[in-house]
Amino acid sequence: MSAPAPPFLFAPDIERLPRPRLRTLQLERLQRVLAHAHANVRHYRDAFAAAGVAPGDVRQLEDLARFPFTVKGDLRDNYPFGMFAVPREQVVRLHASSGTTGKPTVVGYTKGDIDTWADIIARSLACAGARPGDVMHNALGYGLFTGGLGFHYGAERLGCTVTPMSGGQTERQIALIQDFGATVLNATPSYALNLAEAAERMGVDLASGPLRVGVFGAEPWSETMRAELDRRLGLKSIDSYGLSEVMGPGVAMECECRLGLHGWEDHFLFEIVHPETLEPMPMGEAGELVITTLTKQALPMIRYRTRDITRLSDAPCPCGRTHLRILRVTGRNDDMLIIRGVNVYPSQIEAVLVGFPGIAPHYQMVVARQGSLDHLTVEAEALAPRDEDSRQHLAYQVRHHLKTMIGVSCEVIVRLPGELPRSQGKAVRVRDLRKENG
Known part of the structure; x- marks a missing residue:
């Protein structure tokens, strides 16, 4: 394996913002996004009115708990563009789910959203250990899935060389990883395992090559799977978290300490609620993750129920970043x-x-x-x-x-x-x- 890359920080100031200042920033942005959603999305006007709340009711972050949740069904009920908070002409890109269980969920981005997304992904990749000049082999799917293009733009913003491979053609992927000298692998953990297995069948020792960082997400995976990928690919496996409705990848990323995923609190507000009662849970308790977007223009999400079961921690991380950590997702309400x-x-x-x-x-x-x-x-x-x-x-x-x-x-x-x-x-x-x- 190649020598470790030198220390590098993409956004040291915002990533190390003292927590009181971070909460102040969150409150300012929360008040702004609630007003934006209320003024421009009929669904939110109706939902807020039914709950007897208005954007001006938020005086502190805890007041958000009085507001109604948003669920995936709300996007399907307002298919395709009913949840957009800007005119469709200002939306420069559309992504969508597969729609295998009904109408797909459609997400849109303004030019500003795309720029913000690229910045967040660049920060996330730097957090994971990627550096300017790295060769990132991107095996996440391109197209309507947010994973491939989301990481692509962010890696370019960081200064990486990107191989936009997408999924499939496994033997060719292995050849290109070797030929191009990939140092960062981006994939689902299950496909990364498939690559490792196929390389072994081909007699290719990826573990002795230049691969240094593996950024894996889009599906739950275990610590035992992490150890397997580390060993067979000769890299450091880093957990990535995101979901299309909230933004796509880049909502949270593990740092090199691998002690939980740093959720970027300047762009997202994280809550844990009881999966059945939906009451707020104390920091550190397991429950369902709920996310509110703080900076999205085209598709603001207010208290979106992710269905992911996890815990939050605001304990200091050895890396020095102050943003709270999302501990490993153990599963989804609807997967249980x-x-x-x-x-x-x-x-x-x-x-x-x-x-x-x-x-x-x-x-x-x-x-x-x-x-x-x-x-x-x-x-x-x-x-x-x-x-x-x-x-x-x-x-x-x-x-x-x-x-x-x-x-x-x-x-x-x-x-x-x-x-x-x-x-x-x-x-x-x-x-x-x-x-x-x-």
């Missing part, structure tokens, strides 16, 4: 499975499987209805070819370990190497036969 009374997140299954002796880090969860109860089957993959008896014995060991560690009873099937589908972007970890069968 209840199997015979036990709550299970896919990331919990991953934490057991990755690194388990004889098991490759590829898995899928299949949920089906058996009588009146939900039944979970975990399909894993053997690390090397095995006969059927050996795989059944390995399946028994995995099943026992899942029961011991998570408390869930499930069936385990161990497949031969290569039998489970590989990710070309976001991994599909759960196949729900209850929905497929109506």
Whole structure:
């Protein structure tokens, strides 16, 4: 591996702003964005009126808790441009979700939004350890997905050389990582693992090359997956967080200490609420993350429910940044499975499987209805070819370990190497036969 890059800070002043000054800045921007949303978006005028609140009611940050939440359904109900706070002619770019469960959610950006986004991504990449002059191999999807273009513009703003590869063509990606001397890899963690596995099959040792930083996000992943990626790719895996409705990638990024993701509080206001009662939770308690945008022009989001389960920490970070940290996302409200009374997140299954002796880090969860109860089957993959008896014995060991560690009873099937589908972007970890069968 190449020598570590020299220390570098992209925005040291704002990243180290004392917390009282940071809260003052947040309040000023919150009051401004509430007035902007109320004046220009009918949905917010109606929602505020129904809740009996108005932008002028906010005198301190805690007053925001009186305002209604925004949910993904609100964007779908106002499809395509009903949530925009500027005339459509001022929107210079549109992104959208896949819309696999209904109408897609559409997000728009003014020229100012695009510039702000690039600045935030540049700051985030510097926080992760990227430096001007780095070669960033961008394997996130381009197009309507915000990941590819979001990181592309930010990396250029930082001064990196960008390879806009997108997903797929795995063998070619490996060749270009080598030929171009990539020092930063940007991908989903599942696709990064796919790259590592394919490189090993090709006899390519990426771990001994110049790759230094891996920026991975867009799906939940575990600490065991992080260790696997560090080892197999020879880099430092950094967690990235964002979502299209709020901005895209760049909402939060781990620093090189890897003690949680710094949420950029000059642009976003973060809350944790109880997933069921929706009441505010104290700092450090687990709950659902809620985000309010403070600087977006085209599509302000007021108290957007992310459905992500996590905790916040405002404890000092060794890096010196003062922005609070979002601790590792353990799952999503809508991803959680209840199997015979036990709550299970896919990331919990991953934490057991990755690194388990004889098991490759590829898995899928299949949920089906058996009588009146939900039944979970975990399909894993053997690390090397095995006969059927050996795989059944390995399946028994995995099943026992899942029961011991998570408390869930499930069936385990161990497949031969290569039998489970590989990710070309976001991994599909759960196949729900209850929905497929109506």
